[in-house]
Amino acid sequence: MSTIDAEVVIVGGGIAGAATAYHLRGRKSVIILEREETPGQHSTGRNAAIIREICVGPEIAEVMDEGAAELRKGQLAEYIRCGIVLAGQGDGPIAEHFPDIPGNGGWHEPGGVVDVAGLLTTYLQGSDLRCGIDVRGWQRVGDLIEVQTSKGTLRTHTLVNAAGPWAGVFGELPLTPRNRTIFITAPIEGINAELPVVWYLKEGLYFRPESGGLLMSVCDQVDAAPGDYTFDSEVIETLVEKLEAHAPRLQDVSISHYWVGQRTFAPDDGFVIGHDPRKPGLFHVAALGGHGVTASFAVGRIAAEAIVRGDNDAIAEDLRPERLLSSVSK
Ligand SMILES: Cc1cc2nc3c(=O)[nH]c(=O)nc-3n(C[C@H](O)[C@H](O)[C@H](O)COP(=O)(O)OP(=O)(O)OC[C@H]3O[C@@H](n4cnc5c(N)ncnc54)[C@H](O)[C@@H]3O)c2cc1C
Known part of the structure; x- marks a missing residue:
């Protein structure tokens, strides 16, 4: 019988990958792979930390409302x-x-400012985060996914593309x-x-x-x-x-x-959250643009629920990857 290393392997230890892992805790076994020696070195460590749901497009408004409201409680990280x-x-x-x-x-x-490093730490607490590991490719073998990394191969059911600026290249998306x-x-x-x-x-x-x-x-x-x-x-x-x-x-x-x-943006500036209809087993949490910190709690919740369900049915159409893949039947 084939064995797996974790039910879900997440590529990227930024806020998208971390928030997804946070919401999967207790529901799926998860490994996060991060290329850098510490998480949050890229978009997550280089932003302005402003929390606001105003002045965003309708496609992400609900997600922003939910994310901002959660951060304002101040329980995940300090909120000013x-x-x-x-x-x-x-x-x-x-x-x-x-x-x-x-x-x-x-x-x-x-409106206000959140401690992003503290938020990332909260999301990652207790997770199996493996830093200094570059994910170099993957392939489907039977009903599993083999993930090739700089430190060997891992096997999983679901591979999550939370690669931030690299998510377009990694997931073959127009980002x-x-x-x-x-x-x-x-x-x-x-x-x-x-x-x-x-x-x-x-x-x-x-x-x-x-x-x-x-x-x-x-x-x-x-x-x-x-x-x-x-x-x-x-x-x-x-x-x-x-x-x-x-x-x-x-x-x-x-x-x-x-x-x-x-x-990192999709052509319509919307987030990209969902199973890839072209590639069974691949899931995207990407294109969070200039809103990823504010939206993170909600983005992670939506992603985790869809991963557990195994389909995109509970994800708003404006967020699903299908909308960017016109040549693929939806
Ligand atoms: C200047 C600036 C200002 C911003 N201001 C705000 C703001 O005020 N409020 C707000 O809400 N948002 C803001 N944002 C947006 C927010 O920072 C991003 O939306 C969010 O950080 C994106 O997170 P991420 O996890 O998708 O990407 P990242 O944080 O970049 O994480 C992706 C991770 O994947 C890793 N990775 C990539 N490829 C591989 C691979 N092959 N193998 C292993 N690891 C890999 C990378 O090393 C990286 O750590 C701002 C962004 C910037 C740049």
Whole structure:
């Protein structure tokens, strides 16, 4: 009789793989394989940690609502409910919330920031996470899947593609990683963790308190190969221009460091969650774009339930991989 190493093998120890494993606990045996020596080195370790369900497309709205509500309870990881000002989207003076910033905006009181590293740790607690293992391929053998890795072969019933920026290549899906830069400033007088996120949706700029200074982004997005974090120095000029135009008080702050991260998108910007109709045994939890932290709890729940059921019937059509595979009968 064939033996398996685990009922489910998850490729990727980012927030997608971790949240899926969290919801599978006690229901399926799971091994998570992560190429890096520690989990959360890619998109999950390079984001802005902002939790908000506003300003998202209808295809992911419900998932975002559920995910944000769960994180706000503060039980999975520390949540700072600092609010979000949507600059230009309302009549209240921004300065009522964030001193010396001109203009008006709308106020989203429940918005805030989560401790992403803490959240990842909670999701991974008690899981069989194996780091430093690169998944190089897989094949179906009878009713099992053989997973080839840099450290040998594993056998499973379900292989989960939670490979983040690599999910398109790994799962043969039309996904695009896009680079975005995050800047962290040196400490600034008068900035504390209670101040809100200020987000200029149309103009493409946001900032929020971080370590006594600010975390900032100009919402740059450039298509890139998975793992290619090349820094585009023009983004600094764009940052200076946007601060000058919208938040002149901040235009002279000094940048202490920056990083580039990848947000991975499907062509319709929706998440991709579900069994692959082309490849029995392969399951995707991918394309979480710029929302993967907020949505993680709900994404993991949906994925785990579908893995346990063995079909995509309980997954909204807008999320299923079928929609991207027009040549495959649904
Ligand atoms: C700049 C930026 C800002 C963002 N801001 C926010 C925000 O404010 N709020 C929010 O909710 N979301 C935000 N996001 C989005 C969020 O970070 C992502 O949606 C989420 O982290 C994606 O998680 P993931 O697990 O799919 O990918 P990842 O975290 O990249 O995990 C994938 C893992 O798979 C591993 N892997 C890949 N291929 C293999 C292989 N063959 N073998 C073994 N391991 C493999 C990788 O090493 C990686 O660790 C932001 C993202 C970026 C880049």
